[in-house]
Amino acid sequence: MTSEKTLFSKIIDREIPSTIVYEDEKCIVINDINPKARVHLLVIPKKPIATLFELTPEDKDVMGHMMLLLPQLAQAQNLEGFKTQINTGEAGGQEVFHIHIHLLGN
Numbered sequence: 001m002t003s004e005k006t007l008f009s010k011i012i013d014r015e016i017p018s019t020i021v022y023e024d025e026k027c028i029v030i031n032d033i034n035p036k037a038r039v040h041l042l043v044i045p046k047k048p049i050a051t052l053f054e055l056t057p058e059d060k061d062v063m064g065h066m067m068l069l070l071p072q073l074a075q076a077q078n079l080e081g082f083k084t085q086i087n088t089g090e091a092g093g094q095e096v097f098h099i100h101i102h103l104l105g106n
């Protein structure tokens with residue numbers, strides 16, 4: 001069985017270049033290539049979960065981990081506030097089918 005690697009898995013595996021802002025054993029944070037705000041980060045789990053619809057109870061840890069990271073990332077970028085967005089499914093505007101949290105701030 002062959003399974004196509006997601007764009008973000010290729011970034012995680014350094015097959016495609018990107019600006020990596022933060023990385024740990026569970027997730028990676030990169031600059032969005034087409035920023036919609038002064039700061040536009042993507043927080044991406046290393047596990048290639050396609051959309052929020054595919055989440056299972058075993059993903060609670062990584063999803064909680066990423067939520068806890070958001071305010072730390074914002075503070076590191078000197079943001080006093082920020083917006084988050086998770087596009088889900090084609091109908092929800094999702095383009096890359098590997099879960100990611102957008103963190104936006106000016």
Ligand code: AMP
Binds near residue numbers: 094096
């Ligand atoms: P979404 O519509 O939620 O799936 O968002 C996908 C995001 O990935 C968009 O904001 C794109 O600008 C961003 N993106 C696409 N390719 C890359 C890349 N090579 N490096 C960084 N961000 C990317």
